[in-house]
Amino acid sequence: MSLRGMSQALLDLVLPRVCAICGAALSEHEREMVCGNCWLKAQELPRPRCDRCGHPYDPTRRAVDCAWCPLLPPFVRSARSAYVLPGGQAEHIVHALKYQGWPAVAEPMARRMALLRFPADVERERAALVPVPLARSRERERGYNQSMELARHLSRYWTIPVRADVLERTRSTATQTQLTPGERRRNVSGAFRATVHREVLRGLHLVLVDDVVTTAATLNACAAALHSGGARIISFVTFGRAPAIGDRW
Numbered sequence: 001m002s003l004r005g006m007s008q009a010l011l012d013l014v015l016p017r018v019c020a021i022c023g024a025a026l027s028e029h030e031r032e033m034v035c036g037n038c039w040l041k042a043q044e045l046p047r048p049r050c051d052r053c054g055h056p057y058d059p060t061r062r063a064v065d066c067a068w069c070p071l072l073p074p075f076v077r078s079a080r081s082a083y084v085l086p087g088g089q090a091e092h093i094v095h096a097l098k099y100q101g102w103p104a105v106a107e108p109m110a111r112r113m114a115l116l117r118f119p120a121d122v123e124r125e126r127a128a129l130v131p132v133p134l135a136r137s138r139e140r141e142r143g144y145n146q147s148m149e150l151a152r153h154l155s156r157y158w159t160i161p162v163r164a165d166v167l168e169r170t171r172s173t174a175t176q177t178q179l180t181p182g183e184r185r186r187n188v189s190g191a192f193r194a195t196v197h198r199e200v201l202r203g204l205h206l207v208l209v210d211d212v213v214t215t216a217a218t219l220n221a222c223a224a225a226l227h228s229g230g231a232r233i234i235s236f237v238t239f240g241r242a243p244a245i246g247d248r249w
């Protein structure tokens with residue numbers, strides 16, 4: 001047994017490893033912080049999904065009638081999400097990452113996000129990952145930005161760099177949970193700004209990373225800032241996605 005394996009075995013002995021979500025003991029081969037059972041209970045975003053926005057659509061209707069696509073401005077090429085939120089195990093996983101101080105949960109989350117397939121042009125063009133910036137006060141309080149943690153791990157899987165330095169939050173915004181779609185848009189409008197010279201972003205296809213998307217108000221505001229800062233096109237990737245009004249899945 002290697003020294004590392006030995007110290008892990010010792011550590012397991014004194015400090016039994018448990019799932020960060022349900023608290024069940026992790027078996028020896030479960031090396032991540034969330035147990036297999038919890039992952040099984042997390043609800044994947046249903047299929048079929050729209051090729052552009054990645055939103056599930058009613059298979060009895062035509063894909064061109066996608067109700068989510070109109071949320072996206074023309075310079076947003078595509079969006080992808082892996083799991084359904086709120087409710088269920090996926091929400092607990094996001095909660096562990098954001099509020100229970102488990103940044104390590106980002107690794108298994110990002111591994112699953114990395115499996116999402118984008119249209120071929122996106123996979124060919126995507127130049128860098130940009131995490132949605134957190135308000136400085138919130139990042140200080142939490143100790144990390146959860147979107148940055150997801151982006152860091154995604155970057156290894158997709159072998160593209162993270163550019164956390166190209167976008168900043170210019171003001172902190174009220175939490176969006178209780179707001180209507182219109183209020184969400186106003187709340188984040190103009191809250192982000194590109195921080196680098198246009199030449200740095202010119203012509204690039206960037207992928208914004210966030211933990212959850214609901215009405216896309218925050219991601220759209222970030223995308224607008226990057227686009228007016230020189231980027232040609234933007235795509236989104238998130239771990240979770242909330243149903244839109246009228247969704248029946």
Ligand SMILES: [Zn+2]
Binds near residue numbers: 024037
């Ligand atoms: Zn579990």
Ligand SMILES: [Zn+2]
Binds near residue numbers: 051052053054055
């Ligand atoms: Zn769509």
